[in-house]
Amino acid sequence: MKFRYDINALRALAVIGVILFHFKVPYFEGGFSGVDIFYVISGYLMTKIVIEAILKNTFSFRDFYGKRVKRIIPALLCMIITLLIVDFFILLPGDYQYVSKNATASLLFVSNILYWQSSGYFDPSSELNPLLHTWSLSVEWQFYLILPIILVLLKKVFKFEKKHYLFFFIISTSITFVITCYFTQTKPTASFYLLPTRSWEMIVGGIAYLAEGHLKKFKKGIAYLGYLVLFLSLLLLTTDLSWPGAYTLVPVLATFLIILANQNDFILLQHPVVQFTGKISYSLYLWHWPVFVTANYLGMSAGFTSTVILLIISFSLAYLSFTYVESIRFQSSKYVIVTVIAICTSTFILSYYSFNEFIFKPQTIQISNYTKNHLDERKKQFSSGCCFISTTSEGKTLDKESCLQLQANRQNILLIGDSHAAHLSQSLREHFEKEGIHLNQASASGCLPLINANGRAECVEIINYIYRDYIKTNADLISGVIISGNWLEKINNKEQLISDLRTTIDYLHKLKIKVVIIGQNETYTMPYASIAALEYEHSESLWTNYFNKDSHLLNEVLKKEFKDLYIDIYNSKSIKHLSKDLTPYMSDENHFTKYGADLTVGEIISQKPMKRFLDQHYQGNHINTRAFDTVTKNTL
Structure with a gap:
């Protein structure tokens, strides 16, 4: 095949987009679409x-x-072996076991399935996983396994020729795309990680091969348009979008048109830097994320200088990998397979035993393992599967009988939100019970608690029901509403967040319902339990190195906008980060433990917005029992 400078340039664009996105470089939030560019390229080449x-x-x-x-495997093996050696001396035992488990899945090309199954609020953080990016390799490998089997069967059974394959690919793309759009709304995590809902992107690449020669005119113009669309995708697409889905068509079709146009004579495409980046793109993709996660684990602050350093390290390791591993011409695949079996056996054992435990103090290990050792307590704290419906609450919906039951002769307050409402729910409920106040809870992950909710279908359904049905029907029975969410999700669309919050507040006020907003809490770039463990191990304060500055920025914006309705809980000085019995106040990057939630609720209750909110409860403003009798019969 004649060398395709355009395809190599596409590889360069894709990998640079992914790196800039992962390194959190401003204005490149759409860089995640680089993976979709790779998928189309792979589909084209493998089909051909x-x-x-x-x-x-x-x-x-x-x-x-x-x-x-x-x-594919030698460079992946090299990266994983190196990572396991380095991490043995860096990572806490629990974190090292986690990486070893992921290494096994990555080498067996099932990491996408593992991450789908372990992506809930009570699973280890993806930000701590240096092998998270291998999910896309697993999807590609699974496609490679299945594609030739199907194509050979079609040839043998139905005597397919090239034109028949084209028709088959078009039909397959249409069907799988429709299925993808459905599952992205109903099962977004599965849709993101699994082959069936990603396959259409690679099949589109196959169509590009099968349709070669059909594009007769305007090839250069179409190619220019394709590159422009891809560049704009890197800048304008956001993580708020449902993905994969309708918006995924943008980078996929742009890549399809570029490949179909087959224009190799653009000067920029043949530039040595572009072609070099394209050649090392696979190794660069493999190494950039482990470099970033390791730097994050060591507390390297985000910024221009650190980004430049990480880019230099990533390119250097990628060059070494390409030159001394990728470029080796292996005579047989047997040696590679035997090595994979040996390394998989080793990583499987490493995932079950803490071989590097002797490096750390016993108390350090106790702190770092807090989250893993208290899963049942966390689920109770969140009211998981009952009043909190997460992405992993398969087949469950809000238990209205338990979570939304209004009580006569008591004040009824409604807590509505996502996981950031759920992690405070138990502590709020316990405090209110002492005051004779009944707390109801409606919380779900995948969308924010706004009247114009958008996001995961199950979450939107719950939030819409609460605002448009439950609250509206029971306005006379609800004394007040507490709204809590991880507002950081809208850091790149603050104006829309403010507008939606105002609309929600106005809606509640028109129903004569008091409302308060629990503000954005501090967030970290890795789980706080690990940060606290490292602080104990080294006897020094390290947590400021892991602060997510965006959460502080957003908190200041919201506090200024909503003033008397906003409860500021950001990095409260009254909250001790580690208890006397070595319990961290946060379990992961942004959720409180029960210990931390108890302290935070004390802070919430002491603030003026909440005191004004609760003032009615101490002035004899009792519930309308007649309204209760007539309405609750038809509520639940």
């Missing part, structure tokens, strides 16, 4: 290789899979 061999009667499964093994 397989179908051309099938039509020539020269296709061999052994040869195809053998080449994929020799092309």
Whole structure:
């Protein structure tokens, strides 16, 4: 095949987009779409290789899979082995076991399935996983396994020619895309990670091969348009969008048009820097995320200087990997497979035993393992699966009987929100019970508690029901509403967040319901339990190195906008970060432990907005029992 400068340039653009997104470089929030560019390229190349061999009667499964093994696995093996050696001396035992488990899944190309199954609020943080990015390699590998089987069967059973394959690919793309859009709304995590809802992107690449030669005019103009759209995608797409879905068509179709146009004579495409980046793109993709996670674990602050340093390290390691690993021509795939088996056996053992435990103090290990050792307590704290419906609460919905039951002759307050309402719910409920106040809870992950909610379908359904049905029907029975959320999700769309919050507040005020907003709490770049453990180990304060500055910025904006309705809980000085019995006040990057929630609720109750909010409860303003009798019969 004639060398395609355009495809190599696409690789360069894709990997740079992903790196800038992962390194949190401003204005490149859409860089995650680089993965989708890679998918289209892979679909094009693999379809071309397989179908051309099938039509020539020269296709061999052994040869195809053998080449994929020799092309993909050595560089991945090298990165994982190096990472495991370095992390042995850096990571806390629990974190090292977590990485070892992920290494096994990555080498077996099932890491996408593992991350889908372990993506809930009570699972280890993805930000702590230096192998998180291997999910996309697993999806590609699974596609490589299935594609030739299907194409060979179509040839043997139905005597397919190239034109028949084109029709089959178009139909397959249409069906899988519709399925993807549905599951992205109903099962977003599964849709993001799994092959069935990602396959259409690679199939589009196959269409680009099968449709070669059909584009006769305006090739240069179409190619220019494609590059422009891809560049704008890196700048304008946001993580708020449902992905994969309708918006995914933008980078996918742009890449499709560029490949179909087949324009290699653009000067910029042939620039040595562009082509070099494209050549090392696979190794660069492999190394950049482990470099970033390791730097984050060591407390390197985000900024221009640190980003430049991380880029230099990533490119250097990628160059070494490309030169001394990727470029090796392995005569047989057997040696590679034997090595994979040996390393997988080792990582499987490492994931079950704390081999590096002797490096750390016993108290350090106790602190770092807090979250893992208190999962049942956390689920009770959140009221998980009952009054808090997360992405992992399969088949469950809000228990209205338990969570929304109004009580006669008592004040009824409603707590509505996402996980940031749920992690305070138990502590708020316990405090209010002492005051004779009944707390109801409606919380779900995947959307913010706003009247114009958007996001995960189950979450939106719950929030819409609460605002448009439950609150409206029971306005005379609800004394007040507490809104709590991880407002940081809208850091890149603050104006819209403020507008939606005002609309929500106005709606409640029109129903004569008091409302307060619990503000944005501080967030960290890695789980606080690990930060507290490292602080104990080294006997020094390290937590400021792991602060997410965006949460402080957003808190200041919201505090200024909502003033008397806003309860500021950001980094409260009254909250001790580690208790006497070595309990951290946060379990992960942004959720309080029960210990931390108790202290935070004390802070919430002491602030003026909450005192004004609760003032009615100490002035004999009792519930309308007649309204209770007539309304509750038809409420639940």
